[in-house]
Amino acid sequence: MMVIVLLLSAYDLRSINGFVTDAANGEPLVYANVYLENTRYGSATNEKGYYVIQNIPAATYTLVFSYIGYKTVSLEIDIEARSITKNVEMDPAVIQIxxxxxxxxxxxxxxxxxxxxxxxxxxxxxxxxxxxxxxxxxxxxxxxxxxxxxxxxxxxxxxxxxxxxxxxxxxxxxxxxxxxxxxxxxxxxxxxxxxxxxxxxxxxxxxxxxxxxxxxxITTKEGNSKKLSGQASIGLVTSKIMLEGPIPNGSFLLNGRRTYLDVLVWAYSKIKKETLSLPYYFYDGIAKINFNPSPENRFTLTGFGGSDVMSFEESLTDESEEKIGLEWGNRGASLRWRRVFNPKFYSEILGAWSNFLTYFKYEDFTDSTNNMHIYEEIIDYTIKCDCNYFVNDIHTIDIGVDGKILKIGYNLDVQKLRLLDKEHETQLITGYVQDKWSLVPSILFVQTGLRISYYSIGNRWNYDPRIGLKYHFQPNSALNLALSKHRQFIITINSQESYFSIFDFWRPVDSMHDIPTSYHAIAGIEHWFDENTILTFEPYFKYYHDLLLPEEDDIAFSSPSESLRIGSGYSMGVDFFLKKSYRDIFGWVSYSLGYTRREQGGNYYSPRYDRRHNTNFVLGFTIPHMIPLLKNGKISMRWHFATGLPYAEDLGRYRYRYYNSVEQRWENKWVIIRGPRDAHRLPISHRLDLHLEKNFHLLGMKGSWYIDIVNVYDQENILFHTWDYDEDPPRKESYALLPIPIPSFGINIRF
Amino acid sequence: MQKFYRPLYSTAIISILIAVCCNSVSDIYEPELNIYCLLWCPTSHYTVLVDRTYEMRESSGDYISDALVILSDPYSVDTLQYMPADSAYHPRYPLNIVPEAIYELTVIKEGFNTVTAETKTPGNFNILYPQPFDTLTVSDTIILTKSSGAHYYWGYFIDVNYNLIPFWYVPDTLDSLIRIPVPFYLHFAHSGWYDIEIQACDNNYYLYSQFGTEQDSVLQAGVTGGVGVFASRLAREVHVYLLLN
The missing domain is CATH 2.170.130.10 (TonB-dependent receptor, plug domain)
Structure with missing residues (x-):
């Protein structure tokens, strides 16, 4: 690393660099415009809020930072030295989302x-x-x-x-x-x-x-580096609190969320001296500290965690006789060090730990020989270094290495005796290089990359090339192309076609199997009708091989299965996205046409998530002033319209004659003739949701209340069918998840 | 404001396209004949039940009484006749069901595909141990000679009250003798006199007996053109005393 830095420092640099952040809370501003007034020199911040303008002749300039929704900042600078660092905070103006x-x-x-x-x-x-x-x-x-x-x-x-x-x-x-x-x-x-x-x-x-x-x-907030502030809210299911504020040379953020119905039930039970309880709750939280000891160095410590907890106690007497507990949840932590070595080169080093734990316990207080504990755990240790080198205004090289140790363990204890104790451990070492180059400035951009990985199980090396291209054939239109190869070293052993599953069971790909691989080919057009109307149109094709898929019998339940079968597949389709804003109104339309097929043993089928057409329409606007109670409130709506998912329909039935050895007689029972797994489709589904939000001031604090209504017009979107065989002919029964409009509401307070 | 209507137009067009493209698949299913016939060997008595499958929205009916049912071996043919008493077809010119012979069943009914079915009866076998009136314990092994063509051995311990305790054995191709351990769950029975009945079954019977262990399967045990079973089996019996500790 130091050699690279020294080499890079050897170049003659005359440049301006720095970070652009929001003055109100210190959050980085992405894609802010930075330019030298009355010159052709300029740039924009990247996703970290970092910018660099290079190869500038020595002179006095006006450096301008502009970002819609923020007050423009102009600074007089005199470039005589080899480089200048200017970190700028921009004040929000009238913000329009x-x-x-x-x-x-x-x-x-x-x-x-x-x-x-x-x-x-x-x-x-x-x-x-x-x-x-x-x-x-x-x-x-x-x-x-x-x-x-x-x-x-x-x-x-x-x-x-x-x-x-x-x-x-x-x-x-x-x-x-x-x-x-x-x-x-x-x-x-x-x-x-x-x-x-x-x-x-x-x-x-x-x-x-x-x-x-x-x-x-997902990137969490940095924490307000200017002042101590917070937010509290209460909704139908959870209550939340967030605190953020400055620390010396940095900021912090604390955020927590918990369901509270179990507490209310517990309190009610205590007051009324009853034995009511709600045996379930969940919580999660995030803590983050940013520390900037110098303009070139920044350390970020993040921790997060959460769990869902279920606990039942059964008793026929006053004392508990048995207890069943189930807990599952994510937790993780990371430490990130960002260092700007020189205006052209900065890097980030990340150390991260991630864990997902599932724990089940059964305790029999009357007979401890029945006690049972089951747990499954994933632990992921990652260390990663990403380096960004700005060769010049039109050329950037990113290089990174990534080492990962993954441990997956699961065991079963019965009566303090460990009946099952398994652990998989694997190492994955990855390096990548990525080159972003504007071959014809403002017209043709190419991004190439190569990802090389070493997978310890089977000592396998893998080479995955990526290439992307953008061609602006008109000032407001661009053609996008991408070809890439991807692999996945850790897979799930439960079906991904289940309607409901709480969590997945992950396993590393063993040495007996090839590594699941996919190829992506994307060709799209992006067009700007005007500054407020964007259209994207992206056909794609994705091919898979060496997939490890559970057998069909495993569809109905998310039960772990060791009986994975090798498969392949493809998916292709077209994505259409039109986004529009006009004064206080915004919205978008998204439409997807997709075909997804999987193959097992030479048989192709559509998995249950193969939805042919999928449309979403989102519209939001500010309530006009003529409605006094709700003026300046916001209404947004979302309408979803989609074709049904494939499923196996019961086609027919017949009598099956068998000998009932208990009753000692021949009997008949009805056997169902089930159609192919993807031959039928559920009916079209559609749904309208509404959101109303209104700000208010209370005791010097700002706040807002909101009302959401899901499934406004009471549409029953069929999830599955069953047949009632007690009737002749059998009666088909259909089940929907949202049989009625479901309202919810909440209040947010900011302080 | 006029520009804002563009998304609405797009939505309307997309919705119409989807509605046009989304005709739901109709339930296309053609009912078939459902046959049930198990041949005992050696005997000349057999019956055939002729039933049908039903669409889901169709009410069920009685067994079919007006089908043409023909059973044949390489030398003779029997056209069976329907008997309302048990809703089954009975032999008109009974064939002798003998070991290691091929039998064919044809069922014709207007409006349905013709069903053809075939079975080859298992070969003879003998019970070597236990011999009649032997005393048997749960640690013993039942030994049989091998029945050619048998894919499956199915048996019962039958007590004096005609309670059945089943057991089964799938032979290995390398077996020269069939050795079936006395089932451990006979521990839960009682000491006394039992008949042991053992049936050597053809592959169709094996498929039939395994049916129901997996959902969604259609029973086609030796039957083509429809569903059901046409199978054969050959039985031996021995009377023993079961001694339990």
């Missing part, structure tokens, strides 16, 4: 090879209706290429990929089971603490790997 985003998106459109890339800000997350509780994953489900299994699903099926093919990162920490709260209905990520979320739906760059389909990279 759509304006701010469009500005950043425009910069991305003009300067980045950014294919199948979706970003979200907290304001967008908060402005979309939520089912009882706001959830980041549910917001992402409104994007093109992403489908869900049902109304309550909190999993991401990205372009025909299953949820276990998505890499989920929280501040660099790999999260293995991101949607575990409330039996899989909510994700681990408290949206209040999220600064931004970016999703690569395909063709992701070489810095990311070990998953076949997509990358979800």
């Amino acid at each position: 759509e304006g701010t985003q469009i500005s950043a998106e425009r910069a991305r459109f003009e300067q980045d090879v950014d294919i199948s890339h979706i970003t979200f800000t907290p304001r967008e997350i908060q402005s979309v209706p939520g089912l009882v509780e706001k959830d980041l994953i549910k917001i992402l489900q409104l994007m093109p290429g992403i489908v869900t299994m049902h109304d309550l699903s909190n999993k991401l099926y990205v372009r025909g990929g299953s949820p276990d093919e998505n890499l989920v990162l929280l501040d660099g920490i790999t999260v293995y089971n991101p949607s575990t709260h409330l039996f899989g209905l909510f994700s681990t990520f408290n949206p209040d603490a999220v600064n931004d979320a970016e999703l690569y739906a395909g063709g992701f760059p070489a810095e990311y790997g070990d998953r076949l389909s997509s990358v979800l990279n």
Whole structure:
């Protein structure tokens, strides 16, 4: 590393560099424009808020920072030295959510090879209706290429990929089971603490790997470095609190969330002297500290954790006789060191620990020989170094190495005797190089990359090339192309086609099997009709081989299965996205046409998440002044419309004659003739959700209240059918998850 | 404001396209004949039940009484006749069901595909141990000579009250003798006199007996053109005293 730095320092540098942050809270500003007035020299901040303008002749300049939604900053600078560092804080002006985003998106459109890339800000997350509780994953489900299994699903099926093919990162920490709260209905990520979320739906760059389909990279807030502030809220299911503020040379953030119904039931039970209890709760929290000992160095310590806890006590007498407990949850920590070695070169070193624990216990207080404990645990240790070298204004090289130790253990104890004790350990060492080059400035951008990985099981080396290209054939139109190869070294052994599963059971790919591999080919067009209207159109094709899939019998339940079978598959489709804002109105339309096929033993089939058409329509606006009680309130709505998912239909029935040895007679029973697993499709599903939010002032504090209504017009989207065989002919019964409109409400207080 | 309507137009167009493209698949299923016939060997008595499968929205009915049912071996043919008493087809010119012979069943019914089925009866076998009136314990092994063509041995311990305690054995191709351990669960029975009945079954019977262990399967044990079973088996019996500690 030092050799590289010294080599780079040997160049004659005359440049300006630094970080641009929000003056109100110290958060980095992404894609802010930075330029020297009346010259051709300029740049934009990257995703870390970092900018560098290079090869500037010695002179006096006016350095301008502009970002829609913020006051423009102008500084007089005199460049005589080899380089100048200018870290700038920009004050928010009149903030308009759509304006701010469009500005950043425009910069991305003009300067980045950014294919199948979706970003979200907290304001967008908060402005979309939520089912009882706001959830980041549910917001992402409104994007093109992403489908869900049902109304309550909190999993991401990205372009025909299953949820276990998505890499989920929280501040660099790999999260293995991101949607575990409330039996899989909510994700681990408290949206209040999220600064931004970016999703690569395909063709992701070489810095990311070990998953076949997509990358979800979530960055939590930095913490307000200017003043102590906080936020508290209470909703139908959880109560939340967040504190952030400055520390010497840095900032901190603390965030916590917990369900509270069990506490209310407990309190009621105590008051009334009854034995009521709600045997379930979940909680999670994030703690983050930023420390900047010097302008060149920044340390960030992040910790997060959460659990879902179930506990039952059974008794026929006054004293407990047996206790059943189940607990599962994520936890993790990371330490990140960012160092700017010189204006052209900075790096980040990350050490991270991630853990997912599932623990079941049964205790029999009357007979301890029946006691049983089962646990399964994933532990991930990662150390990673990413280096960014700005060769010149049009050329950037990223280099990184990544070492990972993964331990998966599971055991079963009965009566203090360990009946099962297994542990898998694997090491994964990865290096990547990535080159971003504007071959024809402002016209043609190419991003190439190579990811090399060593997998310790079977001592296998893997080479995964990536290439992306952006061609601006008109000032407001660009053609995007991407080709890439991806591998996944850790897989799940439970079916990804289950309607409900709380968590996955992960295992490393063993030496008997080849490593599951996918190839992505994406060709898209992005067009800006005007500054407020963006259209993207992206056809894609994804091919898989050496997939390890559970057998069909395993579909109905998420039971662990060692009987994985080798398969292959493909998915292809078109994603359409139109985003528009106009004054106080914003919205988007996303549409996906997708075909997903998997193959096992030479038989092709559509997995249960193969949704052919998927449309989302989102609209938000400020309530006009003529409505006095709600003026300046915000209304947003989301309408979802999609074709049904494939399933195996019961086609016919017949009598099966057998000898009942208990009754000692021949009897008949009805046997069902079930059709192929994908021959039928559930009916079309659609749903309208509404969100109303209004700000208020109370005792000098700002706050807001909100009301969400999910399934406004009471649509019953069929999840599955059953047959009542007690009737002749059998009667078909259909079940939906949201049989009625479901309202929820909450209050937020900011202080 | 006019520009803002663009998304609405797009949504409307997409919705129409989806609605056009999304005709749900209709339930296409053609009912078939459902046959049930197990041949005992050696005997000349057999019956055939002729049933049908039903669409899910169709009410069930009685067994079919007007089908043409033909059983044949290489030398003769029997056209069976329907007997309302047990809703089964009975032999008109009974064939002798003998070991190691091939029998074919044909069932014709207007409106359904014709069903053809074939079975080869298992070869003769003998019970070497226990011999009649021997005393047997749960640590003993029942020994048989091998029945050619038998894919499966199925048996019962039958007590004086005609309670059945089943057991089964799938032979290995390398077996020269069939050795079946006395089932451990006979520990839960009582000492006394039992009949042991052992049946050597053909592969169709094996498929039939295994049916139901997996969901969603269609029983086609030797039957083509429909569902059901056409199987054969050959039985031996011995009377023993079971001694339990």
